[in-house]
Amino acid sequence: QEAHAAEMERTFIAIKPDGVQRGLISEIVSRFERKGYKLVAIKLIVPSKEFAQKHYHDLKERPFFNGLCDFLSSGPVLAMVWEGEGVIKYGRKLIGATDPQKSEPGTIRGDFAVVVGRNIIHGSDGPETAKDEIALWFEPKELVSYTSNAEKWIY
Numbered sequence: 154q155e156a157h158a159a160e161m162e163r164t165f166i167a168i169k170p171d172g173v174q175r176g177l178i179s180e181i182v183s184r185f186e187r188k189g190y191k192l193v194a195i196k197l198i199v200p201s202k203e204f205a206q207k208h209y210h211d212l213k214e215r216p217f218f219n220g221l222c223d224f225l226s227s228g229p230v231l232a233m234v235w236e237g238e239g240v241i242k243y244g245r246k247l248i249g250a251t252d253p254q255k256s257e258p259g260t261i262r263g264d265f266a267v268v269v270g271r272n273i274i275h276g277s278d279g280p281e282t283a284k285d286e287i288a289l290w291f292e293p294k295e296l297v298s299y300t301s302n303a304e305k306w307i308y
């Protein structure tokens with residue numbers, strides 16, 4: 154079980170400025186916690202526009218890129234790293250489809266968002282982006298490895 158813990162998958166999750174301003178931090182953190190995922194890093198930061206452009210570099214050709222980067226850098230963002238089996242893919246499932254008009258009720262975006270430009274949360278879309286995004290937002294020493302007592306009941 155110790156070896157198992159060392160290999161556990163991690164993903165980068167961020168509550169965007171709209172989610173923070175709307176008071177949805179505890180609601181969102183709670184959904185990941187209750188599922189059984191483990192929080193290994195968390196901080197509240199206002200990213201610069203340059204930083205937002207780095208985060209969204211894959212989207213730089215898209216017409217909404219500039220507005221999206223202005224939005225992400227407009228206020229505090231809650232940056233987190235969550236750990237657990239299948240957390241990258243299942244985290245996206247908890248979040249729901251990118252466009253809140255298409256996300257199912259019961260998902261974070263389905264329950265709390267209405268338009269794609271204000272969809273309150275970001276989650277890494279695969280193992281490579283998870284690795285890159287964690288490295289962009291956090292220093293290695295900010296990632297806390299620990300064994301939670303609940304783990305033996307989850308795995």
Ligand code: RTP
Nearest residue numbers: 217221250251269270271272274275276277278
């Ligand atoms: P995210 O990266 O934020 O989790 O979102 P995603 O993978 O589900 O969606 P992606 O296509 O990577 O888009 C990133 C963010 O860009 C904003 N967006 N705006 N048509 C638009 O105005 C538009 N399309 C996408 C959304 O905030 C989306 O989360």
